[in-house]
Amino acid sequence: MAMTATTPPLASQASISEEIERIQHETKPGQTSTRLDFSPYRSTLLRHPVKELRTLDPEEVELYAPVFGHSDVDPTEADLTLHPGGEPIGERMVVTGRVVDGDGRPVRRQLVELWQANAAGRYVHKRDDHPAPLDPHFHGAGRCLTDDDGWYRFTTIKPGPYPWRNHHNAWRPAHLHFSLFGREFTQRLVTQMYFPGDPLLALDPIYQAITEQAARDRLVAAYDHDTSQHEWATGYRWDVVLTGAHATPLEREDSDA
């Protein structure tokens, strides 16, 4: 394959894995947030800040997340298998869990968005050119509101792993992309949910950019037999913990009135 002077050859998985191990070893223990500066994921090189984040107290604008309600989200949007043309191909599954903040308080009636590849590992996206079939009955995007105790619930199919061009023979572990809001603007989270026992997790520079094992484990759902449905769907449980709130619950209740 022809290479220009500015395009280095793709690194091998072995050298990426070595780089991951070295950086994780150098990172001080206890850092449970994702590193922004993580060279094994090559696209971070020019896209991570090099100056320190400035810590400051949130002002009122940042103490209120946007509010969503039944005027925003239709209940059918939580079922990604619904399609007028027919059923999608793949393992039908239910994914459910509870969203709490850093103090363990449920995040009530808040928006959860989900998007994912189909069972063959292909997205309905014009820039996804992975030579795997699109599924005419699967779009791969859904949303729902959490209930009064912070629970969300989606019905979908299990996505496939897919290749990417980060390094030679690079494969993303199967994952669901999640977007979550808390009660405060400061609690915003976009992340990915993974599946238990996936051998690709150990090789993935995106997942491994979380250097602490306990924090990585948080992103892996658990198979949950109580969520599985007789002759219909397997079940997965995945809970989410957002950062802590800055305003007290009392201040909140006043503002809810």
Added chain:
Amino acid sequence: MRDLVTTAGQTVGPFFHYALPYDGGPHLVPPGSAGAIRLAGTVYDGAGAPVPDAMLEIRQADAAGRVPVVEGSLRRDGVFTGWGRAATDAVGRYAFTTVAPAPTRPGVAAYFAVTLFARGLLDRLFTRIYLPGPELSDDPFLRSLPDDRRRTLVAERDVDGNLRLDLRLQGEQETVFLAFPRHRDR
């Protein structure tokens, strides 16, 4: 409950466009309506190249300095919700149509709170886009920043009241990105 490990962020990736942006997302008020302005700019990477796969969300007060806490951002129905979402285009540009926010209390300057996402950005970043004006020199946070850093947070206003600010993910003129105290628990 401090022993709860916070769920870490992961990149929004390259394939969010069919899922997260939505019709009306960037239009907090209808374009052309009374008091409507444009808030726009380009997102750049550390080499000065535009970032065509980024997404911004903004949260703001209204023109009277009140922060709306009302639903309706996804299916807008004429209610100002103070929240919007816009993906960057093929040349890294973002644009919102909104109203200029007023300060929420005396002594602080008016700004848009911003969350930034992108492929290659492993976790979301927070920043602020301030409106230009004389109040800026009294704002305690802005005063705490050196001149060249402060400049990265202040929009330019044209004669029509439209605002413009570029965001830079990395480098000499890197945007000031923010952390909030409770982010440190994790």
